[in-house]
Amino acid sequence: MNSTAVIAMVREALELTLLISAPLLLTALAVGLVISVFQAATQINEQTLSFIPKLVGVFVATVVSGPWILQMLIDYTQRLFAGIPGMVG
16 A cells, blocks of 8 residues: 555545534534624623533534434445455555
């Protein structure tokens, strides 16, 4: 196995990681932004106020995007296992 194959494999893994984490992180970002605007408008300076809405938002995003994430992981794993013979010899 040459260095080009290793770099391609690591690059694909990093791209998959970014794709999988994007829905959850963007949801947490959006909920945090809404809560921050609410806190600024009402002048409530409670640090723990955004924790529960973010937790609920990330949970909902996980439930909604879970099948897509699982399918992406399954496809990547199948491609990885199918490429093992080419990597060895």
